[in-house]
Amino acid sequence: MPLKNNGAIDYALLTHFDTDHIGQNGKLAIEKVGLDYKLTGITHVGNLLDISTLIDRGYPTYDYPTAAKVTGAHISNYKLYVAARDREGKKNEGFVTGSNTQIKLLKAPGSYPTFEVRNIVGNGKIWTGSGTTSKELVPSTASSSEQLNENRCSCGIRITYGNFDYFSGGDILGVEKAPEWFDIETPVATLLGETDVVVANHHAYSDAMCDTYISQVKAQAYVIPVWDYYHPQPAPLSRMLSQSLYAGERSVFAAGMVDSNRSRLGEDGLKIKPAGHVVTRVYPGGEKFQIFVLNDRNEAYEILYKTGEIKSNN
Structure with missing residues (x-):
């Protein structure tokens, strides 16, 4: 399907450098005459689209934590x-x-004064909650074994428009809490507070979506990016649906969900909305939003499921 804007996009953000987020360099990577790199993941996308600004966690030194x-x-x-x-x-x-x-915003920013993209966490730093300052997550006294792994270095952003908030945190983790800075999710949730739509951290795998995170973000909708049979895991899905962590309605969406995993998850699996391309539409002013699931098996992208209009949290 031809893209508008002459096949160009303004920004591409890579949350971290794992293969499932930037591409593998294996037998499926494509060699192209004239290029000294192979086409795979973002390098392939970058040859199909004109990316105006590419943002990653480590440019230009690529030396964190070492x-x-x-x-x-x-x-x-x-x-x-x-x-x-x-x-x-x-x-x-x-x-x-x-x-x-x-x-x-690069187009008519004055028309949307309440729109903001805030860089919350990434590359071993976290926003202080004041101005644009950040602080280190890992103390200088930490040993080599206490440094952050690649997932915990993920970049997370909050998109705000009026009362509407959306958070995507890549593969940040929170279940392991020793040392305390291995839990990235809890301090991030403290900064976020109630958030309307939350992309599940680390694909809702067993080491993410901890109870302290879920009880603070109180999402009205969770979106799980699925690429593996084991996404999501039973425990994080149960926490996302838990009425004891916070009361109220919430929906769970899973792009790429396979039927065999839905069955494996039992009753909770049946609560996940139909699989497909998940689109969040925020209405003018940010007072309400709606979520659509589109059929991603063809280019017609017909609507498979849609919520009603949902009031954004204050």
Whole structure:
């Protein structure tokens, strides 16, 4: 399907450098004459679309928590792509935790004064909640074994429009709480408060979507990005649906959900809405929103399911 805007997009944000988020450098990666990198994941997308600004967690040094931690064939391939963009004069940026201007409206911003994209957490830093300042998550006294893994380095952003809030945190984790800074979810939830739509962290795997996170964000809708048979896991799904963590209605959506996993999850699995491409439509002013599930098996994208209009949290 032809894209508008001449096949260009303003921003691409990579939350972190795992293969399922930037692409593998294996046998399915495509070699193209004239390129010193292979086409896979974001490097392939970047050759199909003109990305005006590419943002990742480590540009330009790629050395957090250490340079040795930011290695692998897939990362080397990605770095070659970034270097090519540098040579072409395209804009590459490192994620600036705390900023509310790195990602901004470029078209008629004055018409939407309540719209904001806030960089909440990323690359070992978290917004302080004041201005645009951030602080380190890991104390300087931490040992090498107490440094953050790749998932915990994920970049998370909150999109706000009027009363509406949407959070996407990549693969941040929260179930493991020793040392305390391994739990990224709880301090993030403290900053977020009630959030209308939340993308499930780490695909709602067993090490994410902890109770303290869920009880604070009190989402009206969760969206699970599924690519594995084991997404979501029973425990995080149960927590998302739990009326004891917070009371009230909520919906759970899962893009890419397979029927066999829905059956494995039993009663809770039946509560997940039909699988497909999940679209959140926010209405003018941000006072209400609606969620649609589109058929992602063809380019007609017919509507498979839709909610009613939902009032945004104050």
